[in-house]
Amino acid sequence: MTENIKKLIDEISLLINNNDLELAKTKTIKIISSNPSTDIFYNILGIIYLKLKIYPDAIENFKKAIKNNNKFISAIINLGIAYQEVNKIPQAIEVYNKAIHINPSMYEVHNDIGLMYRKENNYELAITHFKKSLEIKNDYDKGYFNLATTYKKLNDLDQSLIYFNKTIEINPNNNGAYFEIAEVYRKQKKFDEAFKFYDLSKNEKTLYKTLQCCFEEGSKEKYLKQLKNIIKIDPNDRRIASLASFAAQQLNIENIYPFCPNPINFIYKSTIDNHIKNSNSFINNLLTELSDQDFNWEPKGRTTIKGFTTKDLSCSELPNIKRLENIIFKELSNYYDHHKDENINFIINKPKKYKFVCWSNRLKKEGYNMPHMHPSGWVSGVFYLKIPSKIKGDEAGIQFHLDGDDFISNSKEKLPIKKISPNIGDIVLFPSSLFHSTVPFSSNEERVCIAFDICNAE
Numbered sequence: 469m470t471e472n473i474k475k476l477i478d479e480i481s482l483l484i485n486n487n488d489l490e491l492a493k494t495k496t497i498k499i500i501s502s503n504p505s506t507d508i509f510y511n512i513l514g515i516i517y518l519k520l521k522i523y524p525d526a527i528e529n530f531k532k533a534i535k536n537n538n539k540f541i542s543a544i545i546n547l548g549i550a551y552q553e554v555n556k557i558p559q560a561i562e563v564y565n566k567a568i569h570i571n572p573s574m575y576e577v578h579n580d581i582g583l584m585y586r587k588e589n590n591y592e593l594a595i596t597h598f599k600k601s602l603e604i605k606n607d608y609d610k611g612y613f614n615l616a617t618t619y620k621k622l623n624d625l626d627q628s629l630i631y632f633n634k635t636i637e638i639n640p641n642n643n644g645a646y647f648e649i650a651e652v653y654r655k656q657k658k659f660d661e662a663f664k665f666y667d668l669s670k671n672e673k674t675l676y677k678t679l680q681c682c683f684e685e686g687s688k689e690k691y692l693k694q695l696k697n698i699i700k701i702d703p704n705d706r707r708i709a710s711l712a713s714f715a716a717q718q719l720n721i722e723n724i725y726p727f728c729p730n731p732i733n734f735i736y737k738s739t740i741d742n743h744i745k746n747s748n749s750f751i752n753n754l755l756t757e758l759s760d761q762d763f764n765w766e767p768k769g770r771t772t773i774k775g776f777t778t779k780d781l782s783c784s785e786l787p788n789i790k791r792l793e794n795i796i797f798k799e800l801s802n803y804y805d806h807h808k809d810e811n812i813n814f815i816i817n818k819p820k821k822y823k824f825v826c827w828s829n830r831l832k833k834e835g836y837n838m839p840h841m842h843p844s845g846w847v848s849g850v851f852y853l854k855i856p857s858k859i860k861g862d863e864a865g866i867q868f869h870l871d872g873d874d875f876i877s878n879s880k881e882k883l884p885i886k887k888i889s890p891n892i893g894d895i896v897l898f899p900s901s902l903f904h905s906t907v908p909f910s911s912n913e914e915r916v917c918i919a920f921d922i923c924n925a926e
Contacts, residue, residue, distance in 0.1 A: 473508070476605065480512055484519065492516050506859050507537035514546055518553070521762055526550045539570050545577065555765040557584050575604035579611050586618055587768070609639040618647060625652050641893070643830035647671045659685050668852035676707040683715045684876055691715060695725060698731050703727060703814040704813050706843045709901035719878045731902035732868055734884050736803050740893040743795045751853055754788040755916065758828050758853075770907075778828045781918075792851060792918065793824050796895065800847060800922060803897050814899055820845055823925035831864075831915040836908040841871040845900030845921030852890045856913035863909035865889040872903030 476499060496513045500506060514529035519612035527550045533543035545675055546566045551560035564581050568574060580596035595618055601611040617632030634764055635645040650665035659681045666674045666681075675698050682691040703726045712725035723729035740747045761784070770777050776841035781789055800822075806814050825845075829837065842848045856864050867887045871877060887907070888896060898904065900921060909915065 477512070484512075484516065489520055495499055495647055503854060505696065507533045507540050507543065508538065511540065511543040511546060513548070514543065516728065518546065518550055520771075523550055527554075527890065541567055541574075544570070548580070550751055552584070553764075557588055557746055568750070569575060573604055573612065575601040577610055578604065579608070579614060582614060582618075586614075586621070591618055605670075607638050609635050609642055609645075612638065612779055613648075616645070620648065620652060621762065628652055631729050636912075643669050643671065647673070650677065654681055656736045657684070657761055673707065675701065676711060676751055678706065679708060679711055679715075680875075682713070686878070688721065689721055691719070692724075693720075699725060704817065706841060706845070706899075706901040708761045709899075710841050710870075711875070713901070714872075714875050716869055717881075717883065718877060720879075720881075726813045728812055728901055730897045731899040732870070732884055734814070734899050735886060735888070735902075736806065736897040737797075737888060737890075738799050738802070738897075739891070740751045740895060741796065743798065750788065750791070751893060754792065754918075756879055757786045757788050758895060758916070758918075763828070763830055766786070771840045772829055772831070772835070773829035773837040773838060774833070774908075775837075775915075777830075779826055780827055782824050782826050782920075789826065789918075793826070793926065796824070796849065796851070796920065796922070797822075799895055800865045800896060801845070814846075815899075819924035820924055821925045822846075823923040824920065825923060826918050826920035828916065828918050829879055831909075833912050834908050834910065835906075835915065837904075837906040839869065839874060839903050839905040841903045842900040842921050844923055846924050847897055847922040848900040848902075849895060849897040849920050849922070851918045851920070852892055852916075853918065854914050854916035855890060856909050856911040856915055858911040858913065859909050862887050862889055862907050863911075864915045865907045866904055867903055867907060868898065870903060872905075 479494055480492050480837035483495070486798045493513065493611065496509050496516060499509050500513065503509070508785070510529045511535035514526045514533065517526035517529060527547060529545050530547035530550060533540055546564055548560045548563040548567070551563060552617055561581055561584050564577050567577050576599045578601035582594045582601065585597065586594035595615065598611050598618065601608055612631045612635040614629045616635060619628035620854045624921050629649065632649045632652065634647050635642050646665050647669035650662045650669060653662035653665060654677070662681050663678055665785065666677050679691070679694050679698060682694045695712060702708070712723050713729065713731055715730070716723035728734060740750065741876055744750050761781065765776050767774055770800040782793070799914065804815065804818060850866065865887050868887055869883060869885045871883055877883065890896065
C-alpha cells in the first residue's frame with residue numbers, strides 16, 4: 469500500500485468518524501472512478517452506505533470489493549453485516565462461512581453465525597457454532613452467555629445455569645448474566661436465590677422481578693409487603709403497575725399500586741375524522757411518506773411477527789407525522805378531560821411535559837404483535853392507516869388484557885379481556901402499563917398502523 473493510499477484512507481476514515489458521511493461518500497466515489505479495480509475503497513464506500521442505512525448500495529459495494537479480492541476478510545464480514553441488517557439471514561450465514569473458510573480462527577464470526585441460526589430457531593446449529601467459538605477461545609464470555617441463553621430458550625435450565633455461571637466466572641461485570649441466572653432460579657421456584665441474583669444484576673427490572681417472585685411464591689402477605697415497599701420507592705413504574713393489576717385479579721385483592729389500578733377501564737377510541745375533513749387524503753399522504761421509510765422484518769427486540777416495523781419516526785421531520793402528532797395531543801387532552809375525576813396517579817400525576825415517540829407496523833398475512841406493554845410510555849396508542857377488508861370476526865383487531873410477559877395464572881377465574889375491531893382512521897389511547905396484542909388475520913392484505921408512546925419528558 470502506497471503512502472498516498474494510506475493518506476486517502478486516513479482522510480476518509482476521519483470524515484467517517486466525524487459522521488461527515490456525505491463528504492466521505494463523495495471523495496470515495498471520486499477515488500473509485502479513477503481506480504475501478506480497487507478493493508479497499510469499495511469496502512469503505514460500502515461501510516459509508518451501511519452507516520447511512522442505504523443497505524442495497526452497501527451490499528453492492530461490498531460485493532465489488534470481494535470481486536476484486538475474493539479473500540478480503542473485512543469486506544466479506546461487512547457484507548454479512550449488511551445482509552443481517554436487511555434480515556437476509558441465509559445469505560449472511562453463507563457469507564460468514566466463507567470468512568471462516570479463509571480464517572478458521574475467527575471465534576466471533578462463529579458466535580455471530582450461532583446468533584443467526586438461533587434467530588431462525590435452528591438451536592442445534594446455533595449451539596454447534598457457539599461451542600466452536602469457545603473451542604477457539606475458551607475464555608470468550610459472550611460465547612458462554614449465548615450458549616446459556618440458547619439452553620434457556622430450550623428450557624434446559626440446569627445446562628443454562630452451568631454456562632451462565634461460566635460467563636460471570638470469566639467476566640464478573642456481566643450484569644446480564646446475573647439477571648439471567650435470577651430468571652432461571654425464578655423459573656425453578658428457587659426464589660431466595662433469584663432475589664440474590666436480581667439484586668446483583670443491577671437491572672432496571674429488579675424491583676419488578678422481585679415482586680413477581682413474591683407473587684409466584686404464593687404468599688399474599690409477602691407480595692403485599694414487597695409491593696408496599698416498592699410504592700415508597702416508585703409509585704409510577706409501568707412494569708410494576710402491569711404486574712400489580714394482574715396479581716390483584718389473581719389474588720382477589722384490591723390493587724393498591726397507585727399508577728392505574730384498573731387499566732382496562734381507561735381504553736379510549738376516537739377518529740381522525742373529528743379533526744380533518746378529507747381524512748382519506750391525509751391517510752394516503754401519510755402512507756406515501758411511510759413508503760420511503762426503512763421497514764425491518766421481525767426486528768430483534770420487538771414484538772412484530774410476520775410483519776415489518778420502522779425505527780422511531782418522531783424525529784424524521786415528516787410533515788404528516790407532525791400533523792398527526794398535533795392531532796394526537798388534542799385527543800390526549802380529551803382523554804384526560806374524560807377521566808379528570810379519577811384519583812389515580814395516571815391522571816393526577818400526568819406529566820407536565822411530554823415527548824412523542826412513534827413507529828409504524830406493517831403486518832402481512834397471519835401477522836400479529838405479541839402481548840406487550842410500553843414501560844417507557846405514560847399513555848400509548850395506535851392510529852390505523854390500513855385494515856384488511858377480507859377478515860372474519862375480530863381478526864386484525866387489538867386486544868387488551870392483564871396477562872403478559874411470562875405471568876403465571878394461579879386462578880381458575882377467566883382473565884378480563886377487551887377487544888377492539890378498529891376502522892381506518894381510528895385513534896386508540898390506553899395506559900402504557902396495559903398489556904395488549906393484535907389478532908392475526910388470514911387475508912393476503914396488509915394491516916398498517918402508527919403506534920406511539922406519549923412519554924414523560926420532565
